[in-house]
Amino acid sequence: MLLALMDEAYTGSSIEDxxxxxxxxxxxxxxxxxxxxxxxxxxxxDGIAAKHWTSPTISSxxxxxxxxxxxxxxxxxxxxxxRFLTVYFATALRDVNNSLLCALIPVAMSRYAAMFxxxxxxxxxxxxxxxxxxxxxxxxxxxxxxxxxxxxDRLGEAHGNPAKMELALHLCWAIGxxxxxxxxxxxxxxxxxxxxxxxxxxxLATSRLGLSQDPGFDSMGASSRKSSQARLLCFVVTAxxxxxxxxxxxxxxxxxxxxxxxxxxTSDRRVWQRACDYLGLMNEPAICLSVLGPSxxxxxxxxxxxxxEGGTKMVAHIPFYLLAEQKGPPSHxxxxxxxxxxx
Numbered sequence: 001m002l003l004a005l006m007d008e009a010y011t012g013s014s015i016e017d018x019x020x021x022x023x024x025x026x027x028x029x030x031x032x033x034x035x036x037x038x039x040x041x042x043x044x045x046d047g048i049a050a051k052h053w054t055s056p057t058i059s060s061x062x063x064x065x066x067x068x069x070x071x072x073x074x075x076x077x078x079x080x081x082x083r084f085l086t087v088y089f090a091t092a093l094r095d096v097n098n099s100l101l102c103a104l105i106p107v108a109m110s111r112y113a114a115m116f117x118x119x120x121x122x123x124x125x126x127x128x129x130x131x132x133x134x135x136x137x138x139x140x141x142x143x144x145x146x147x148x149x150x151x152x153d154r155l156g157e158a159h160g161n162p163a164k165m166e167l168a169l170h171l172c173w174a175i176g177x178x179x180x181x182x183x184x185x186x187x188x189x190x191x192x193x194x195x196x197x198x199x200x201x202x203x204l205a206t207s208r209l210g211l212s213q214d215p216g217f218d219s220m221g222a223s224s225r226k227s228s229q230a231r232l233l234c235f236v237v238t239a240x241x242x243x244x245x246x247x248x249x250x251x252x253x254x255x256x257x258x259x260x261x262x263x264x265x266t267s268d269r270r271v272w273q274r275a276c277d278y279l280g281l282m283n284e285p286a287i288c289l290s291v292l293g294p295s296x297x298x299x300x301x302x303x304x305x306x307x308x309e310g311g312t313k314m315v316a317h318i319p320f321y322l323l324a325e326q327k328g329p330p331s332h333x334x335x336x337x338x339x340x341x342x343x
Contacts, residue, residue, distance in 0.1 A: 112166075142181050159202075180193075183247070
């Protein structure tokens with residue numbers, strides 16, 4: 001019924017009566033003559049030619065809105081829209097299936113860098129969009145594999161402007177955290193790994209990320225650009241390490257990539273330190289899987305810790321003696337609650 005209503009609203013086609021063989025007395029044809037029902041289904045864009053976000057008409061309209069005082073209606077709209085998005089995304093995560101999520105996520109990604117240029121409004125809406133994307137990937141990690149193409153497209157736009165870079169950061173985190181959709185998606189993991197490698201090498205080759213050509217970065221100083229570069233590289237390096245930990249066949253390539261970062265003279269200190277740490281962790285596979293492994297479908301074995309059970313475990317349950325090659329567990333029994341914040 002949801003798809004039928006969407007079809008009626010956006011294409012103007014009629015909703016067929018599917019109650020003929022249902023045998024139910026209360027499932028008759030929808031009353032399309034109801035004025036309120038017709039008003040809800042009307043196409044608000046009827047007769048209006050669709051225009052691209054970067055078209056001259058849209059650009060001039062946005063510029064005019066920025067140069068004139070905001071009307072009361074616009075101010076209220078900017079306040080209401082994030083609240084509507086909160087309800088909309090919560091409903092989508094709770095009620096819709098993966099097919100509709102796969103259709104919604106690319107739209108959300110495309111709108112991340114295309115919205116009304118009010119600073120507070122843009123910040124709040126982008127926060128809602130990023131929270132929704134991460135929650136959707138957390139609910140169904142397989143979606144990452146299904147949306148490989150739009151995700152790689154967004155990674156390739158990471159140098160475009162600050163909003164696109166921020167979206168790429170979230171996508172890098174999701175790829176690494178969920179192992180590109182899971183252990184069974186090896187081909188997708190390899191392709192996403194290659195895109196992360198490309199992003200890493202492109203940004204290692206230049207200290208400015210190529211961002212100086214974008215108007216969104218004209219007002220940023222050299223220190224801000226350098227900080228943005230370091231932040232992006234930290235996410236990319238982490239995603240490469242986590243992805244290789246989940247898919248062992250990528251470990252040799254990950255070691256090469258991280259070694260290049262460790263040897264790079266132009267690397268930021270934070271990026272260099274992170275690459276060195278991950279290279280060290282990879283020498284201890286069990287500990288590496290515990291620290292960098294995916295949060296879902298994690299295996300069991302010596303040295304592998306389920307951190308979600310930290311509040312009920314003792315530190316002695318972690319075989320730290322493996323690191324020092326001792327023959328017995330440590331004598332202390334400090335609780336995890338001494339280390340992890342209480343909920």
